[in-house]
Amino acid sequence: xxxxxxxxxxxxxxxxxxxxxxxxxxxxxxxxxxxxxxxxxxxxxxxxxxxxxxxxxxxxxxxxxxxxxxxxxxxxxxxxxxxxxxxxxxxxxxxxxxxxxxxxxxxxxxxxxxxxxxxxxxxxxxxxxxxxxxxxxxxxxxxxxxxxxxxxxxxxxxxxxxxxxxxxxxxxxxxxxxxxxxxxxxxxxxxxxxxxxxxxxxxxxxxxxxxxxxxxxxxxxxxxxxxxxxxxxxxxxxxxxxxxxxxxxxxxxxxxxxxxxxxxxxxxxxxxxxxxxxxxxxxxxxxxxxxxxxxxxxxxxxxxxxxxxxxxxxxxxxxxxxxxxxxxxxxxxxxxxxxxxxxxxxxxxxxxxxxxxxxxxxxxxxxxxxxxxxxxxxxxxxxxxxxxxxxxxxxxxxxxxxxxxxxxxxxxxxxxxxxxxxxxxxxxxxxx
Amino acid sequence: xxxxxxxxxxxxxxxxxxxxxxxxxxxxxxxxxxxxxxxxxxxxxxxxxxxxxxxxxxxxxxxxxxxxxxxxxxxxxxxxxxxxxxxxxxxxxxxxxxxxxxxxxxxxxxxxxxxxxxxxxxxxxxxxxxxxxxxxxxxxxxx
Numbered sequence: 282x283x284x285x286x287x288x289x290x291x292x293x294x295x296x297x298x299x300x301x302x303x304x305x306x307x308x309x310x311x312x313x314x315x316x317x318x319x320x321x322x323x324x325x326x327x328x329x330x331x332x333x334x335x336x337x338x339x340x341x342x343x344x345x346x347x348x349x350x351x352x353x354x355x356x357x358x359x360x361x362x363x364x365x366x367x368x369x370x371x372x373x374x375x376x377x378x379x380x381x382x383x384x385x386x387x388x389x390x391x392x393x394x395x396x397x398x399x400x401x402x403x404x405x406x407x408x409x410x411x412x413x414x415x416x417x418x419x420x421x422x423x424x425x426x427x428x429x430x431x432x433x434x435x436x437x438x439x440x441x442x443x444x445x446x447x448x449x450x451x452x453x454x455x456x457x458x459x460x461x462x463x464x465x466x467x468x469x470x471x472x473x474x475x476x477x478x479x480x481x482x483x484x485x486x487x488x489x490x491x492x493x494x495x496x497x498x499x500x501x502x503x504x505x506x507x508x509x510x511x512x513x514x515x516x517x518x519x520x521x522x523x524x525x526x527x528x529x530x531x532x533x534x535x536x537x538x539x540x541x542x543x544x545x546x547x548x549x550x551x552x553x554x555x556x557x558x559x560x561x562x563x564x565x566x567x568x569x570x571x572x573x574x575x576x577x578x579x580x581x582x583x584x585x586x587x588x589x590x591x592x593x594x595x596x597x598x599x600x601x602x603x604x605x606x607x608x609x610x611x612x613x614x615x616x617x618x619x620x621x622x623x624x625x626x627x628x629x630x631x632x633x634x635x636x637x638x639x640x641x642x643x644x645x646x647x648x649x650x651x652x653x654x655x656x657x658x659x660x661x662x663x664x665x666x667x668x669x670x671x672x673x674x675x676x677x678x679x680x681x682x683x684x685x686x687x688x689x690x691x692x693x694x695x696x697x698x699x700x701x702x703x704x705x706x707x708x709x710x711x712x713x
Numbered sequence: 714x715x716x717x718x719x720x721x722x723x724x725x726x727x728x729x730x731x732x733x734x735x736x737x738x739x740x741x742x743x744x745x746x747x748x749x750x751x752x753x754x755x756x757x758x759x760x761x762x763x764x765x766x767x768x769x770x771x772x773x774x775x776x777x778x779x780x781x782x783x784x785x786x787x788x789x790x791x792x793x794x795x796x797x798x799x800x801x802x803x804x805x806x807x808x809x810x811x812x813x814x815x816x817x818x819x820x821x822x823x824x825x826x827x828x829x830x831x832x833x834x835x836x837x838x839x840x841x842x843x844x845x846x847x848x849x850x851x852x853x854x855x856x
Contacts, residue, residue, distance in 0.1 A: 312844075313809030378766045420767035420794045422846075701769060707788065710804050710811040712775035713832065 293406060293456075294524070295429045296436035297380055297413060298394035299373075300444065302423070303331035306372045307362055309422035310700045310708045318359045322347050324542050326363055326694055363693035371701045375421045383413055396433055403457045410452040430455035433526045434519035437476040438494070442466060467495035467520075477516045482509065494520065538576075540564050541633025547586070551623040554583055554632055558620070561634045562613030569636065575605035576636035579612060581619035586630035594629070596622035605640055612636070761851050767794035769847065771804060771811065778802070778813055780828030787854045789813070791847035806844040807835070813849065 299305055303321035308314045318335035322328065328346045329336070339357055341350060347361065354361060373392045381387045386398030399409060410427040417425045428440030435455050443453035455463065473483045475494050489508070491497050498520035506514035515525040540561040548554055558581060569576060582597035600615040616634050623629070698706035762768045773787045781802060783789065789804070797803050799818040804811050805825060814825035814835070823843060825835040837843045 310811075312806045312811065312846075315809065375766045420764075422793060707770055707772040708811060709774045710771045710789065710813045711807075712773050712777040712783065712785070712813050712827075 291431070292398050292400050293429055293431055294433050294436045295384075295397040295399045295406075295410060295413070295427055296394065296433065296440045297397065297417075297425050297427050298440060299376060299417075300424045300426060301331055301333050302373075302393035303362075303364065303369055304333040304336075305423040306369050307365070307697055308333075309372065310368075311697065314360055318357055319362065320350070320359065321362050321364055322695070324364060325545060329361075330364070361695055363696040365697050365699060367699040367702045368697065372421060372423060376417055376423065376425070379417055379420055380413065383409065396436065399429060403454055407452065407454045407457060410454060411450075414451050424451070426451045426453075428453050428455070431522045432519040432524045434476055434516055435522065438466075438470075438474075441474070464495060467498060468493050470494045472497050475516065475520070477512065482513070485509070538565060538568055538639070539633060539635045541582075541631060541635075544630060544632075547628035547630050548632070549626055549628055551620045551625060554623050554629065555617060555620055557632050558616035558634065559613050561632075562616045563609045565634060565636050566607050566609035566612050569607035569639070569642075573642050574639045575607045575642045576612070577602055577605045577638035577640070578636065579615040580635040580637065581616045581633070582635075583619065583623065583629045583632035585628060592627055594624050594627045596624075598622060605638075605642070607642060761790055763850075764792060764794050768792050773813060777827040777829045777832040778815075781815065781852075782854060783813065783828070783849075783852045784854060787852050789849045790851040790853070791849050793847040795848040795850070797845045797848050802849040804846040804849060806846055811846055816845070 304314075304319040307319065307321065314333075316335065317333075318339055318341075319331075319333040320329040320336045320341060321331040323330045326347050328344050329341055329350065330344070332341055332343065336359065339359070341359075350359070350361070353359070369392060376393075377387070377389050377395060380395050380397060384397040384399055388396040390396055399406060401409060406429050410429050414425055414427055417423065426440050426443045428436045428438065428443055429452075430436040430439045439453040439455040443449040443451050446453075470493060471483070472478050472486050472491060472494055473480060475497065478486070478497075485508075486492075486497065491500055497517060500517050502514045502517045502521075505517050518525045548557065561581075565576070565579075578599065578601055580597060580599045582595070584595040585593045596619060598618045600618050602611060602615060606612065612634075619632075698708070700706060700708045758765075769791050771789050771791055773783055773785060773789060776785050778784075783802070789802075791804055795801075797816050799816065801816045802813065803816045803825075804813055805816075806812070807825075812825075815828055817824040817826050818840065823837040823840050825837060825843075827834060
């Protein structure tokens with residue numbers, strides 16, 4: 282008996298992600314890291330954001346601050362690295378480009394994961410998944426796992442299973458697994474493990490008797506919608522095999538853009554914060570322009586370290602902009618509204634800005650009276666062009682400008698070479 | 714004299730065909746016969762890198778491959794997508810390091826060969842014991 286063609290060709294979704302992405306990208310160019318515990322630290326060498334399986338086995342929790350790990354690093358033979366964003370960005374782009382060859386329907390979900398629309402018989406889909414895994418590993422140099430299922434939520438679950446159960450060898454096609462095994466998995470896993478269920482909702486789900494993923498998959502979608510939200514209802518339907526989360530060309534959780542970072546050396550003056558705000562104002566402008574967006578609201582904030590409980594200060598200010606804008610001068614000026622709230626002498630460990638209420642530029646033509654003179658003169662594009670040509674920091678507006686290397690720039694003491702983007706930092710191969 | 718730049722769009726039935734007009738100053742009066750042959754300058758990326766996604770550039774440290782024309786400080790274009798065969802110059806992983814050697818696969822076994830008599834060959838039990846990182850396709854040698 283052959284299944285009707287229509288059944289055979291029901292589109293499915295493959296979820297592909299790189300195992301321990303940052304650590305794997307480092308290992309691709311430094312094979313001596315293979316088999317050793319490796320962690321990659323967040324901005325400013327703050328805390329562990331990626332842990333190799335060996336580092337996880339040492340019991341290092343996700344997000345553990347580096348200063349707590351450092352004393353034992355040597356004894357463990359642990360290698361800690363600063364985030365090498367240029368390397369990760371390039372490797373990510375290569376992985377995505379390669380995956381794009383397998384499907385015209387590719388949604389880059391994050392720096393290290395993507396959804397792909399795929400079609401075929403179970404046998405073909407499994408073969409496709411294995412081919413993707415082998416090809417990314419060989420051609421780019423990083424390991425991936427693949428989950429293939431009728432919905433995004435199940436594809437993510439299948440991927441997680443493929444990662445944790447060696448029997449799958451990194452590729453799980455959901456429908457090819459016996460139903461009893463799938464149920465067993467869903468019974469074992471708490472709802473918190475499922476994509477799209479936030480921590481704070483778990484308690485509420487537990488309160489109505491939903492503990493495992495299996496419980497959630499058997500819930501009444503309408504009841505779930507009434508008690509929770511349409512989003513949660515979608516998760517239930519997806520668990521039941523009905524695709525409800527559409528593929529997006531570009532995932533723009535982009536109702537906001539955030540620029541924030543902790544400082545290598547705390548900033549203790551309003552003048553220092555002013556400089557930071559100027560840089561972020563320009564960065565926000567460039568990013569908005571790149572995506573053809575304008576912002577209506579800007580929030581600026583600063584804060585002292587969590588690890589320094591005395592003299593705390595968390596000033597913030599929310600500035601409604603006079604009109605939707607991507608103008609660097611206006612954004613910078615708005616960000617400076619934070620300055621009167623900065624206490625001189627307090628050690629600020631981080632600061633940032635967030636622009637929200639984003640809309641496509643040119644959607645609503647502002648009255649000529651309110652059009653921004655700087656936008657008209659293309660100040661933003663000019664700054665961008667110069668930066669592209671002469672490098673970051675070669676030009677800037679006002680206080681974010683070309684002052685000599687401010688001491689708050691990111692601390693990245695354990696940075697590996699930017700192997701693929703800088704001619705002076707190419708990987709070395711030994712001829713000996 | 715006028716400079717013609719920018720694409721011109723010709724409506725060819727259903728599809729729009731865009732035509733690149735070469736950025737050459739056009740003398741009023743007599744057209745340059747060479748203009749018909751302008752096809753853009755040579756782009757080394759296009760000729761030296763067949764598969765951008767799978768290609769990396771590495772730098773050589775040492776003289777063990779001198780006989781193959783690969784010297785200390787040269788850059789190699791390495792394609793990871795290529796299947797290594799007998800005779801390929803490969804970047805292999807040896808003792809946690811990226812190492813450049815000539816791969817020899819014969820009936821007698823697998824050997825990583827240096828191209829300099831001062832350096833020994835390395836015998837590998839079988840091809841499956843060998844981690845080939847990539848296959849070098851070009852050497853950028855400073856003359």
